Amino acid sequence: MLENILESCKYVSVNSENVKINKDKLKKFTREISNTKIEHWLAFSPYGLLDLPINTLINFLLIFDSINFSFWGNPKWTIEANCRQEDGSIALLYALLEYVKENNTTDFSEMTKDQWAYILKGNIEIPLIEKRLEIVKNVSNIVNEKMDGDFYKYIKNITTDTELFDIIVNNFKSFKDERTYKGRTIYFYKLAQLLTSDILHITEIIEKKKMDYSHLVGCSDYKIPQVMRALEILEYSDDLSNIVDNKKEIKENTEYEVEIRANMIVAIDLIKKELNNKVSAIDINDYIWNQGRNKNIKLKPYHLTRTTNY
Numbered sequence: 001m002l003e004n005i006l007e008s009c010k011y012v013s014v015n016s017e018n019v020k021i022n023k024d025k026l027k028k029f030t031r032e033i034s035n036t037k038i039e040h041w042l043a044f045s046p047y048g049l050l051d052l053p054i055n056t057l058i059n060f061l062l063i064f065d066s067i068n069f070s071f072w073g074n075p076k077w078t079i080e081a082n083c084r085q086e087d088g089s090i091a092l093l094y095a096l097l098e099y100v101k102e103n104n105t106t107d108f109s110e111m112t113k114d115q116w117a118y119i120l121k122g123n124i125e126i127p128l129i130e131k132r133l134e135i136v137k138n139v140s141n142i143v144n145e146k147m148d149g150d151f152y153k154y155i156k157n158i159t160t161d162t163e164l165f166d167i168i169v170n171n172f173k174s175f176k177d178e179r180t181y182k183g184r185t186i187y188f189y190k191l192a193q194l195l196t197s198d199i200l201h202i203t204e205i206i207e208k209k210k211m212d213y214s215h216l217v218g219c220s221d222y223k224i225p226q227v228m229r230a231l232e233i234l235e236y237s238d239d240l241s242n243i244v245d246n247k248k249e250i251k252e253n254t255e256y257e258v259e260i261r262a263n264m265i266v267a268i269d270l271i272k273k274e275l276n277n278k279v280s281a282i283d284i285n286d287y288i289w290n291q292g293r294n295k296n297i298k299l300k301p302y303h304l305t306r307t308t309n310y
Helices: 002-015 023-033 046-051 054-066 088-103 113-119 129-146 151-155 161-171 190-207 223-230 238-245 255-274 281-293
Strands: 019-021 078-081 084-087 178-181 184-187 234-236
Touching: 002 161, 002 178, 002 184, 002 255, 019 255, 023 255, 046 054, 046 088, 046 190, 054 088, 054 129, 054 151, 054 190, 078 088, 084 088, 088 113, 113 129, 129 151, 151 161, 161 190, 178 255, 190 281, 223 234, 223 255, 223 281, 234 238, 234 255, 238 255, 255 281
Parallel strands: none
Antiparallel strands: 019 234, 078 084, 178 184
């Protein structure tokens, strides 16, 4: 499955009508980052994440990445975290981490709606709250039934992304992330790639094991295309620009959405080749995602698609 992602995205890119890759801007960006040290986003251990025992940490990441999607809204869901406001992925990470630390468990199979609402309590209700609950309960049930209650023990000897990715997508159906474009199936699997990357990178950091994540191609979301557009690597048609800039929702599985996501994947692959394959695609992915916090980059709005995929 993993090998199908890039090839299917290349088909979209070649036929894309609303999103184009500016290769001159891409090469310029590549030259600028050629000597930059690129680190995995969890290496900074937000809110003491890396203080968890490795087995708890891996089980936590399974739950977290399974529902790490669709935070946008007006206003945006925000929580209070250690006397500061957090939103998006980091807010979700903090909320779940507090629960896991207080209750010493990563088993959400018996979670009630009221408990769930309390864990994720913020300024507004988090989008898709019931769907998130359904997913975490299902993920926990699968771990309990198929993996003797411990995902970490089930996968702890795996060192390659292809093997770990297959276990994730074959066991947890909520990670399915496919689209149809001009009659073809297009594969993205953003969250499955993210979880694979997180586990392998964290294991490498903590246990000092050599991990292979060279086959991951990028986590197609809404933040990375936003940054790429600001850097002029991605160029949108006038119609698409009008929709995105005016914050109009783009429906899941439309050509607009598929072309944005697919061209992002292809652009990362081109950057990787420009860097002579010395940096993995997933590390380039994380670097660009982190650039979304760079105040020197003038960002336009990101595209809005309500989905459980990203």
